[in-house]
Amino acid sequence: MTTPRIGIWFIGARGGVATSSAIGLTALQHQQTDETGLVSALPVFSQLPLPGWGDFVIGGHEIRDVTLYDEALRLNRESRVFDAETLIACREELNQIESRIRSGILWNVGHTIRKLAPEDAPDQLEPSAAIEQIQADLAEFRAQNQLENVIVINLASTEAPIDESIWPHSWSQTQTLLRQADCPLPASSLYAIAALDLGMTYINFTPSLGATPPGIDQLARERSARHAGRDAKTGETLLKSVLAPMFAARNLDVMSWVGHNIFGNLDGKVLDDPSNKASKVKSKDHLLEAILGYAPQTLVSIEHIESLADWKTAWDHIHFRGFLNTPMTLQFTWQGCDSLLAAPLVLDLARFAEVARQRGEVGCMTFLGCFFKSPLGTNNQAFFDQTRLLETWAAQPN
Numbered sequence: 001m002t003t004p005r006i007g008i009w010f011i012g013a014r015g016g017v018a019t020s021s022a023i024g025l026t027a028l029q030h031q032q033t034d035e036t037g038l039v040s041a042l043p044v045f046s047q048l049p050l051p052g053w054g055d056f057v058i059g060g061h062e063i064r065d066v067t068l069y070d071e072a073l074r075l076n077r078e079s080r081v082f083d084a085e086t087l088i089a090c091r092e093e094l095n096q097i098e099s100r101i102r103s104g105i106l107w108n109v110g111h112t113i114r115k116l117a118p119e120d121a122p123d124q125l126e127p128s129a130a131i132e133q134i135q136a137d138l139a140e141f142r143a144q145n146q147l148e149n150v151i152v153i154n155l156a157s158t159e160a161p162i163d164e165s166i167w168p169h170s171w172s173q174t175q176t177l178l179r180q181a182d183c184p185l186p187a188s189s190l191y192a193i194a195a196l197d198l199g200m201t202y203i204n205f206t207p208s209l210g211a212t213p214p215g216i217d218q219l220a221r222e223r224s225a226r227h228a229g230r231d232a233k234t235g236e237t238l239l240k241s242v243l244a245p246m247f248a249a250r251n252l253d254v255m256s257w258v259g260h261n262i263f264g265n266l267d268g269k270v271l272d273d274p275s276n277k278a279s280k281v282k283s284k285d286h287l288l289e290a291i292l293g294y295a296p297q298t299l300v301s302i303e304h305i306e307s308l309a310d311w312k313t314a315w316d317h318i319h320f321r322g323f324l325n326t327p328m329t330l331q332f333t334w335q336g337c338d339s340l341l342a343a344p345l346v347l348d349l350a351r352f353a354e355v356a357r358q359r360g361e362v363g364c365m366t367f368l369g370c371f372f373k374s375p376l377g378t379n380n381q382a383f384f385d386q387t388r389l390l391e392t393w394a395a396q397p398n
Helices: 016-029 068-079 084-098 127-144 171-178 187-197 214-222 236-249 266-270 274-285 287-292 338-358 366-371 383-395
Strands: 006-011 056-062 101-103 149-154 201-204 226-229 253-263 297-304 311-321 327-337
Touching (some): 006 127, 006 187, 006 338, 016 068, 016 084, 056 127, 068 084, 127 149, 127 171, 149 187, 149 338, 171 214, 187 201, 201 338, 214 226, 226 338, 236 253, 236 274, 236 287, 236 327, 236 383, 253 266, 253 287, 266 297, 274 297, 327 338
Parallel strands (some): 006 149, 056 101, 149 201, 201 226, 253 297
Antiparallel strands (some): 253 311
């Protein structure tokens, strides 16, 4: 019996996270690395019918004029990741993935992201044409590689936020917006619509809008598709979701929580634009109130420091009040390689989402909330509560 092949389609296919995910998957396929950092490799998930690493095929969309292998070399040179032996061993596979990358769309991405594309790159004139092109690319990828399913994962740069008052609340409202010449939905949502309309899985790894509006979730349910997101939790916010429940459980009053983030990769460059930064700051900041039950004074800053490349550093200062109104302080520093923290989660999400498809689950995959800063379908932000939800889901009969 032939093992089903599963496609992973990256939006932002030559970015740091996509490149690291592709190298990581290739290294796993060739047994050049172990499974450290992969949640799906934990014993608690061993009973799941998870796809093997060799079952996946990668393709994607990209707006930048670079190559996947050149991006890998840049990460190696600037951020000191991937050893030479791994890069050499992965080169052939990266070139094969490169042949499966198509030009992305630029609808409502904003001027900062638009500048990443070549000047002569054509802008999409209407959303329906963009969706048709995305679907043609996805259908070609599925047919040429004889894939049973395709999982579309948004790893593109963060878009500016969209006013919630104009989100579509039904699929019919979504269709009406798509027919308008000034459709406010961004590229991330057009990708989501294109994938879900084909019955494929969509995962939003970014703070961008994606499949968040109820009208797009309704499409997923009508097409027996599934989606998850948004904004992967890999560093400072991961620690917030672990530490904040401690303060709540000990009845310690958090008076203020300040987080300062610096990093130098492409994501940081895009977030230098205040409109794009607004999406990220909101996603990083809102979980404290959900966990604590009240809103302490907070400040989240994100600054682009080019020399740091892909290494992200966060300093947090927590001012809290204890017994007899005694003020106390907790401070921590987190430093990690942004793309290498994210890449294993990308692969985990693909594996778990494929199990959900096999089980016939549709709509929002709330059990994946532990992976995201703004998890769709749930307001539970405490990390270990979220992890138990994933484990409970995994324990269900397959």
